[in-house]
Amino acid sequence: MSDAEQQGEEGAGIIKKFMFVNRKAPYGTIYALEGLEVVLISAAFDQDVSLAFVDDGVYQLLKGQQTKGIESKNFSPAYRALEGYDIEKLYVEREALEARGLAEEDLLVDVQVMSSAELAELMAAQDVVIGF
């Protein structure tokens, strides 16, 4: 039985606000990659899903990632596929971008840039917050 079917039996009709908070660089540790795997699975549960990118997590969305030299898979194209899973709420912390000399144009998907204070408000309104 698939996870979605199982959820259909046990959790039918419950829609919660899930926010996945991406805090770490895409490579160097596995958190970003395995975090993205949870996000993709969550899409099958028809929940109200959003993603926040803060701290080094903003590097996950950087255009032009090349990983051949570290022999790791470049999984950044997967962020472009999120739209196809109806995951369209991507929030990026303005302070995190600025501290790293980055701008919205450097990112490979459409996002909503907001201050950490605004992001904190959004976060407080969630039912489930999972940080990676």
Added chain:
Amino acid sequence: MKFGILVNEGPYTHQASDSAYLFTKAALEKGHEIYRVFFYHDGVNNASKYTEPPQDDRHIVNRWSKLAEQYEVDLVVCVAAALRRGIKDELLAPGFRISGLGQLVEAGIQGDRLVVFGD
């Protein structure tokens, strides 16, 4: 209250598993319900029955197993994270089972709170 628990780090290297265990135990002793404990990232290493700490140290794996036996806690190890790290059915300690990431999302939906332990 009904809690879901997420453990994101392995035993001994990191305090996350200790904290998660102590929280889970305290919640159960206070009469709360633990819907599920989900092990992800290096957290899957909490499930290995081959774990053998020195005699004078706490046994993190057996401690989880005992809690599962005593309170029928559902201890779920993520299959994708487990396979990456060589954790398979045949080396699971008692009380643990391997399943998909959907079980984590479900814990978020069904629980009143999902409490995350890790960095």
